[in-house]
Amino acid sequence: MNLNPIMLAAGAEILRIYATDFAVMSKSDASPVTAADQAAETVILKGLRELAPDIPVVAEEEAAAGRIPQTGKRFFLVDPLDGTREFISKNGEFTVNIALIEDGIPVMGAVFAPALGRIYWGATGKGAFMADISDGAVGPARQIMVRPAPAALTAIGSRSHGGAETEAYLKAFAVAEFKPAGSSLKFCLIAAGEADIYPRMGRTMEWDTAAGDAVLRAAGGRVETLDGRPLAYGKRNTPGETDFANPHFVAFGDPAIESRCPAP
Structure with missing residues (x-):
């Protein structure tokens, strides 16, 4: 297709x-x-x-x-x-x-x-x-494809929706550089080996993330909720939540980065 x-x-x-x-x-x-x-x-x-x-x-x-x-x-x-x-x-x-x-x-x-x-x-x-x-x-x-994770990571984040919670999350890692970028390009830059990790602590909807998520997964990366589960799609009728809303998540390239992620 x-x-x-x-x-x-x-x-x-x-x-x-x-x-x-x-x-x-x-x-x-x-x-x-x-x-x-x-x-x-x-x-x-x-x-x-x-x-x-x-x-x-x-x-x-x-x-x-x-x-x-x-x-x-x-x-x-x-x-x-x-x-x-x-x-x-x-x-x-x-x-x-x-x-x-x-x-x-x-x-x-x-x-x-x-x-x-x-x-x-x-x-x-x-x-x-x-x-x-x-x-x-x-x-x-x-x-x-995603690159092997270096000792000091290149993090990428929203140009328009950054925040203190994201900064706090990244303190658990050795970060050599932070790159701001807009839209789903953040997933694609990780997929292309130009960055390593993208934590998102703000509001997103499934249509914001699905295509970039698919590209990143196909390139060998992962997109997970903060408790380590793959980000899921088609979420409907969840009590207290809007249909198709995402929880906070982290996208990363090399799966080895997962072992460095802080506990939820």
Whole structure:
């Protein structure tokens, strides 16, 4: 199943609006949204209906409008524009995200950073890859994988959502460098061996993480809750919690890093 044509079409819509003086609106949870979020999601939903009409799609803007299908064991998770704040500030660190979930596991995913001209994808048992985008076409694929963990790690974290809790968590490790980055690029940079660990102590939803999680797992990394369980998908009807909300988690490359993680 090749998601890349859908990713490129959505990215083209985003860049079309990116070049304009676009308006910024607020959703019911006060998070920002633009016409690019909505236009990209429309393209993705159409593309997935044509590619896999029998697989339900849970998409961020559809979910915000209360339109969430029954999912079963197999469904797509879509974030049409992850890193809306990066899009608004025009720093390029925003992505298009599509993941396929099976039995709560992200088994396939693609992450496209249209302003950076870079796409990542991966699938269980098939490895992870990246390529440059030029003139709307995907260049040669390069396989990526996590790197062996050095003694002093390179940590990566949110450009827009950092905090004291993340800093406190990282004190348990020897950290040589901290790299800020936006959107699901953080997972992809670990997958490509450019960083080692990404703790997230703030609010995220499953569509924020699923595609990057799939790429990272395919590259040999892990994404776990703070008590060491793999981050699961398709969470619904949890008492006191919003459907599809994630707990705090940590993503890391080399599985050996897990032994250094502090106890919950």
